[in-house]
Amino acid sequence: MQLSIEEVETLAPMRVIEVHRDRVVAMDETQTRQLALPGDLNAGDIAVGDWLLAEPGPGRVARVLERRSVLSRRASGHRIRNQLIAANLNTLLVVTSCNADFSLPRLERYAALALEGDCDPIFIITKPDLIEDPAPYLAKAQSVIQNAIAMTLNARDHAAVQEALGPWCGAGQTVALAGSSGVGKSTLAEALTGEKLETADARSADAKGRHTTTARSLMPMLTGGWLIDTPGMRELGMQDAASGIDVVFAEFAELAAQCKFRDCAHEGEPGCAIGAAIEAGTLDAGRLQRWKKLRLEDAHNSASLAEARARDKAFGKVIRSTQAHSKRRKGRPG
């Protein structure tokens, strides 16, 4: 059960629009509030888009409500962690353009990330107005997943954007834009919200390239829904996405179950069902290579994550025993 009667009477459901180290900013229909975090809750456990219950008075988070979906990525930097990017997204708008940016592996990667987080990807191919025939790009995007939804869209044409994306951006729906720099995410966001956003150049970044602004991250769209735009959204990586990868590459994942050996690497082993399908021409060899590459990358990232967790745990033990040791020493007389 999501809410008890007592909770409904005393606590207010609000949606998170900003996450800071020691507090969150959340809003409901009438107001925006700063909420402190209770001792057992870390800022890292809350994402923009989360629904929570707020205590009355000075304002503190009582608890975070169960999510319908959550996007996460491998955190950048030295220590490997999983970082929450956005919660309760219905649709991830994966944006690419009809030019050198277009990359099938990249679309597959975004699709995997979205599906891993229980959110549906749709593919938007911008800048069709700049080339003669965008159809081949569209066809490629449609091949990324079964029943893929893909469209070409001039991001500068606000009316066309609202009309084309309306079905995913209405009341009660939350979307986010993902894609490389310059593909038209800000332009699409402006068409959807009616507000001009900061561009990448204007967004301040520190010497390490980290974005330091936390501009408003959850914005109402003209079509009635909500748009999440956070710096993390723009730097999506890949992690713990194995099941998402297997949804995107369903034809391989399903056939792999028929290989003779359970741990078949599909590298020419006897009885390899995938090898047989490639030879028969029913599966695409290029896609097989991309599937293997993504799985390897994901396995590597997941392994390093597990290692990092184990290391942190061991390190924590050392710290605690050192502290206990020095306390005992300090407690000693003389």
Ligand SMILES: Nc1nc2c(ncn2[C@@H]2O[C@H](COP(=O)(O)OP(=O)(O)OP(=O)(O)O)[C@@H](O)[C@H]2O)c(=O)[nH]1
């Ligand atoms: N002709 C045309 N230009 C477009 C289209 N979409 C975006 N542009 C232009 O491409 C440039 C980059 O677009 P942005 O919306 O800033 O791209 P972005 O993805 O937000 O880039 P970052 O902020 O770097 O992540 C701008 O000059 C846009 O006006 C389109 O569909 N057609």
Ligand SMILES: [Zn+2]
């Ligand atoms: Zn095999």
